[in-house]
Amino acid sequence: MARHRSKARNKQRSTSRRTQLVGLTAALAATAGTIGFTASLGEASTASTGLSPSQADALTAARVERRDLGSRDANRIDLSLAEAKAYQERQARGTLTSRRALALSAAKAKAARNAAANAKAVAAAKAAAIAKEAALAKAEAKARAAAPKVVLPTTGYHLTARFGQAGGRWSRNHTGLDFAAAYGTPIRAVMAGEVIQAAFEGAYGRQVKIRHADGTVTSYSHMAEFDVSVGDSVSAGTKVGAIGLTGNTTGAHVHFEVLPDGQNPINPDPWLRKHGVNP
Template structure:
């Protein structure tokens, strides 16, 4: 501004030596500024306006950048929240399914256990056998007629309780060898003989399919087998085959 005014003053021919007084000099400068400095003043004003506009644009850009950043942060937060909610829902669904499966498994196991412990459930005493002697059969191997049915099988083959009952005895019984006697709920006794070992003890409750011993050759026998007897109310023996068919629904 000062340079512009000085230039203007020079342009009209003023100098310190030609002025009558300082007051006259100032007046001349003012007149020069008013008459000759309009273009320079316009440039200064324009520059100031441009600076203001530039500052306004910069401010707008900063505000826009801040707004965009805020939008991006909000969007990222929303996406993160949605993912967390989806993950939480998935976890809850997985937990519900696991709980339902566990409940179904527990119910199935409870039903199977109830069925296993049913007093009417029956299971064959032995597997992998063949019958070598029947009930009432005579011969030199017995003092009288045969009192049971012989199921021949390899030594060590598991012998199982035919149905639910209480073990009356598990002991060596002379010609019967190692013998287990079980009393069932209707009073019928089943005898398992010639075993190589015991798997139960007197007083123990067993269920259909529970192992009571294993095939052996103890007592009066010529080979490994299960000698199986059925005695209603603990009395005289009856033919085991019809009993297994009629009472237990088994087909030996």
């Protein structure tokens, strides 16, 4: 009887140890996420492991929760990696865009500097041109101011005939002044004006006539050559020809006349003196 009770206690201890072992193993399997063990344990939880239905359900729930947690963690990791990658890509795009913006800004600034430099150079060149033109105009004005208003028709001369002088050399009284000088001596316009004649005129030989601003005409005859043409503008002292022997003359000279109305000659001597020169 005592032996029988001892065997029963031993059997009970063995069953208890087996139950504890199975429970411990199941807990470990749930913790490690072991699917095979849990699957095989599902049907036999009440038959071979000694687990009650509630314990089996708890074990299954623990396995499912563990699997879901692992899946969510994996998803979180994947999502974090994707977000990190997307962030890096955004940063890269932002950096590239920033670099492009900086490069464009630098190019625009350089273009603006170049345009400003070109505009400055053009303005400087224009100012220099204007200053040069002004200087030339000033010099010309100064030269005109310094230039004589009236000059004698030639140099190195002596007078061989005066106005109104009678003689057998002329068909009527002398109509001008004769300035005798070496052949080829320059003949010059006595005052600024326009050439209205440059031609051979019979007894006057080669003759040039100039009309001046007040309408007065001066005439230069017996030239050896012409240095001007009709329509030319001349200043006081401009060479219009050279002393010669053309026409009715007995020696090299220039016959000079002054015609206030362009037709009738007057005495050149007082006219020249009135304009500041003495023949």
